[in-house]
Amino acid sequence: AQSVTQLDSHVSVSEGTPVLLRCNYSSSYSPSLFWYVQHPNKGLQLLLKYTSAATLVKGINGFEAEFKKSETSFHLTKPSAHMSDAAEYFCVVQISGGYNKLIFGAGTRLAVHP
Amino acid sequence: DAGVIQSPRHEVTEMGQEVTLRCKPISGHNSLFWYRQTMMRGLELLIYFNNNVPIDDSGMPEDRFSAKMPNASFSTLKIQPSEPRDSAVYFCASSLEGVPTDTQYFGPGTRLTVL
Numbered sequence: 001a002q003s004v005t006q007l008d009s010h011v012s013v014s015e016g017t018p019v020l021l022r023c024n025y026s027s028s029y030s031p032s033l034f035w036y037v038q039h040p041n042k043g044l045q046l047l048l049k050y051t052s053a054a055t056l057v058k059g060i061n062g063f064e065a066e067f068k069k070s071e072t073s074f075h076l077t078k079p080s081a082h083m084s085d086a087a088e089y090f091c092v093v094q095i096s097g098g099y100n101k102l103i104f105g106a107g108t109r110l111a112v113h114p
Numbered sequence: 115d116a117g118v119i120q121s122p123r124h125e126v127t128e129m130g131q132e133v134t135l136r137c138k139p140i141s142g143h144n145s146l147f148w149y150r151q152t153m154m155r156g157l158e159l160l161i162y163f164n165n166n167v168p169i170d171d172s173g174m175p176e177d178r179f180s181a182k183m184p185n186a187s188f189s190t191l192k193i194q195p196s197e198p199r200d201s202a203v204y205f206c207a208s209s210l211e212g213v214p215t216d217t218q219y220f221g222p223g224t225r226l227t228v229l
Contacts, residue, residue, distance in 0.1 A: 036220075044220040
C-alpha cells in the first residue's frame with residue numbers, strides 16, 4: 001500500500017535561510033508524488049508534482065523537490081525562505097492502479113522568523 | 115477560471131441540526147472529491163465522484179453523512195443530525211480524470227463548528 005511520512009511536524013527557519021521539508025514514501029510502483037501548501041485559513045494549493053519524468057521537479061514560489069528512488073524520498077527545498085512561505089506543507093502520494101486517489105502526509109508546519 | 119467554489123465558508127450550528135455544504139467544481143472537470151480536515155486525523159477523503167456518480171464512499175464516517183452530485187457543476191455534503199465531533203474543515207476538490215497524473219484543485223473549505 002502507498003503511504004507518505006513527513007519526518008518533521010514543525011520546522012522553523014530564519015528569513016533568507018534554506019528550507020528543507022522531508023518526506024519519505026512507500027509504494028510498490030513508481031509513484032506520482034505531490035507537494036501541496038496550505039496557508040492559514042486557506043485551501044490547498046499545488047506546489048509541484050513528480051510524474052516519473054525528471055527527478056528534480058521545480059514548482060512555484062522557488063520551491064523544488066527531488067525524487068530519490070534509492071532513498072524513497074521526495075524532500076522539498078527552497079534556497080532562501082521568505083516570510084510569506086510560513087504555512088503548512090503536505091507531501092502527497094497518488095494511489096496507483098485506480099482513480100486519482102491521494103494519500104496525504106500529516107503535514108509540516110513551516111515557521112519563518114525575521 | 116474562478117476555481118472550486120464552496121459555500122458557506124463558515125457554519126456554526128447546534129448539535130442535532132442538519133448541515134448542508136455546497137461545492138461547485140471547476141468547469142469541465144469530471145471528478146469531484148470531498149475531504150475533511152481535523153487536527154487529530156489530518157486530511158481524509160470522504161467520497162469521490164466521477165461523471166456525477168459516486169465511485170468510492172468508503173471514507174464517509176457513518177450514515178449521518180450523505181453526498182450528492184445532481185449535475186456536473188454542483189455537489190452537496192449533508193450531515194444529519196450533526197454532532198460536535200463533526201466540527202472540522204471540509205474541502206471540496208475537482209480534477210480532470212484521464213489526464214496523466216491529474217491534479218486536484220481545492221476549494222477554500224468550509225469551517226464547520228457544531229456546538
